Amino acid sequence: MKILLSWLNEFADFGTDTESLSDALTSLGMPVEEVIESGSRLQGVVVAQVLRTERHPDAEKVHRVYVTTDGVNELHVWCGAFNMSAGDKIPLATLGTTMPDGRQILKRGILGIDSEGMLCSAKELELNEDHGGIFILPSHLPLGVELFDALGATTDTIFDIDLTRNRPECWGHLGVARDLAAHLAVPFQAKKIDVHTAPVHKVDINIASQDACGRFTATVVKNIAVRPSPQWLQDRLSRSGMRSINNVVDASNFVMLELNQPTHAYDLNAVQSGFRVRFALPQETLVTLDGATRELDPTDIVIANGEDTAIGLGGVMGGLDSEVTPATTEIVLEAAWFPADTVLESAARHGLRSEASARFERGVDPFGAEYAASRFIEILQITCPDLVVCGSSQVVANNTCPQQLTQVTLRLSQVLRVLGVSLNATEVHELIWPIGFVVADQKDGNALVGIPSWRPDCTSEVDIIEEIARHYGYDALGKSVPHSPVHGRLSGVQQRRRLVHEVMVEAGWCEAMPNPFLDPSSTRLAGIDDGAQLALVNPLVAEESVLRVSLRPGLLRAIAYNQSHRVDNIHLYEVGHVYPRGSSGALPDEEEMLCVMSVDSDGKDLSALSTWNLLVDALGIGAQIDQKNPPAGFHPGRSATLRRGKTIIGAIGEISPVVLKQHGITGRVSCMELSLSTVLREEPKAVAAKTVSRYPSSDVDLAFVVPNTVSAFDIHRAVRQGAGALAVSVDLFDIYRGKGVSDDSRSLAFRIRLQAPDRTLTDEEVAAARQKSIDAVAKLGAQLRA
């Protein structure tokens, strides 16, 4: 929202200190994003007249121009443009003038002949982009006068304000000025306007659909002429971000920018039969001012004429056929109030957010129409001094129109409770009457607060408390720190999630954050079932239009990206949510997952596997390593499902070469995927200490020939179970494939350390444990290696 200082100053004397005004606006909740100085402040360029021009035999590209600024004295200037002749009025930059580009006008000429100034193009004066020659001025401009004064150009300071949704009245300069004047305690006055009404000519108004319109006023104005607006008014509009059209439309827009009341001027000929306000009929169409044919919806507000032909889309935009034209001499001004939500939906439906609809959807003062119409006439009188106002008619739809004064009970105790400061009714009154609130003390600790009709956003006690706080000053309220009776800490799940991150970082993984939105094909390309994949209704782009059901597609893409940028030693992990379609209820079965992926050229990189071991150790968790049911998207011979009975909690191993090929990834990719939602929930029990035995230990080394179909895990478990309680550790210390071992087997060598807590073991005990281990392993089909 662009707010002009000159405009504000019409309501109160705010001075010119733009920095402190900026701060004041910001502290009222109207943050100033930018302060723009607009209009030229150039001094020293005056209106001059060409007396004669002369060529110089030695100067080909320039000529000599003799000008005067007082009609008497002659000044000589060199000039490179030839578009002027004797009698033309032209801008002369006098000696010593600093031009907008920083150049200073000096006496130095050429060929030993001085130049006593410079003639300027429009571009050199930053008036427009025209640099085709010297700017020829209108002939009526008085000689010797500062050019910008002569042109009637103005300067202004523009505050670009980021307005919040709760301050509809600030969409007009009046509202901003009122708030600012209250804050700065300067007298504020909205002008009183006397409108002289002559012969009465009223148009009929019929609000046919009571829900469509709360109030509708129509003012007939005759004897007008459509012409351009004065320069200062055009400047106001353009600095507010609107285009000047003609004096009638400009006056309407001016009033809107000043009072936040949209109005619309019709050619009287189009509405001689009166107005009919209703909702649109089925299949009804309207050509709006922008030339577009709109198919109307039965919830659109239609302004129709007495013949029931649509002539405007209520609160949004007028119709093309009833527009004011250059030939118009009689107009009707509509100033009305429409329900905010109806206008909001209508504007959204037609993709037609106009200055008017933006204001109606936020809330316009239902009782501002008459004042706005008066102000419109006052502005129009500037260009049409002979206009005649023929009276106005108004109709109210009582059920739709808000009350003129809403009253809300304010408990002073509640002011203290919310703001922490104690205020009595008088103090509250002092704070908010300058912005239109009326406070009456009820003597029972309550005050009755009347809310001004231009503040439709204020409807409840807390809304008033906010206004009190704004004008008391947020800073002035003070600060205190509440003492938390709660023990600040991470929950168990959160502590364990931190632990997971720590393990990852120590193990060399870098955390990635891939986009959780995927291309619909990404999941399938990663070899994963996409049946539970949910789509976004309104994605930004098709490549990001479904919600992920696995972290793998994102990490695969990240790997491909890094490989294509020649990055080595790729170890990436992610902790993030997946969002498969919900098995019950409307929300997905959101799950927090961990996924790690590393690239490895020779298949010897075990980091994903060792990371699983680190997590098992750190979190005290476990899972069956089910290699018989390889997970989808993984290498079937080099992967396992992590499961607990029927519950799958993750997957581990190498990504399928087929998947890697699809992603253009070279080498092998080692991966581990784990449901953190499942494992972080588990609170590990504190480990009970075992006293370290002080008796000697004995080691037994056993090597077994184990068929490839039997897992090392199972053999290890069998060895440990066979050795029994005396085994303090069982380590796999050698794996051998090759000569002496058949191709379908390998040799696994274990070292069993046996020790008793209370005695030295006998040879018999050691031998028995050894034999039991051998027997247990034999049951799995593995033999002691000869």
Place this chain on the structure above:
Amino acid sequence: MTSPVPFVEQIAAVVDVSLKTIAALASSEEVAQAAPGLVGKKSALSQLKSSMGSITDSEERKSAGQALHAAQTSVDAALAAKKSECEATEMAAQLLREQIDITEHLVAGTTRGRLHLVTQATQRLEDVFIGLGFQVAEGPEVESDFYNFEALNMPKSHPARSMWDTLFVESEEPGSVVLRTHTSPVQIRVMQNWPPPIYAIMPGRVFRRDTPDATHMPVFHQIEGLVIDRNITFKDLAGTIEAFTKAFFGDDFTSRLRPSYFPFTEPSAEFDIRRANGSWIELGGCGMVHPDVLRAGGLDPEEWSGFAFGFGIDRMAKERHNVEDIREMYTNDLRFLRQFSS
């Protein structure tokens, strides 16, 4: 015939030879080899000792004994001195020989991994708030319309909904499931599930239908704070923001609140923090929890009051590390990620 050499002179001669031999030894290995011949049982001195019995004169034997003892002591000492001299020389040589360039082993740098900048910032924020007596709450990223809007005082078609460009997820009832546009729905879930008093922060991922640019991502992170207690006022909000500012940024930072608008708080404010150099940074939004929001969370606004605040985590990370373009934090380029040790 020559007269027999006097015993004492014999001793002197052996000492002389022994000391010369010792002086010629060049390594601890030679010392070890020579030692038996010099001080062992078969050494010349030992032989002289065993021949002392042939001296009959007691005086002469006594003085011979003393001379022999002195000789033994001096040879022992010389040998020990030689031994340590050789060992010292050899150790010095060994140390010289074993010299390495330590930096050869440091050039490669760490193989430690990295936390994402957003995770680092989140953890730092969590730690500061934990110190201020807050707990950490979490909620789903895909939310119902109720939690994301309705319970936050934005009934259906409330105009303020347009403050957030919302991404919708397919659902049986169109428009009823959204990607949460802020972490505020967790406020409602916490109010519904935790008995007050509540001092909680809620960090997490949020989503907006924004085209990515240098300062915006459609997927980013926020942290939300919620305090619900008896007699919580606006002053407590301002004081908590100030306490956080000093704890997180440093003692020379201050904060200010200025009026703003959010449907779920009233009075509402934006909060800015002021750097030591006097410049302000806009940080986030806050305010007193709106009575309608307390009701939606199942709390009686006449009994409980509170405040809430929230701000972006990504931006904190961006500011801290001078990341020029926020999109860079989401390329997952290891050359970028590896820069930031955690």
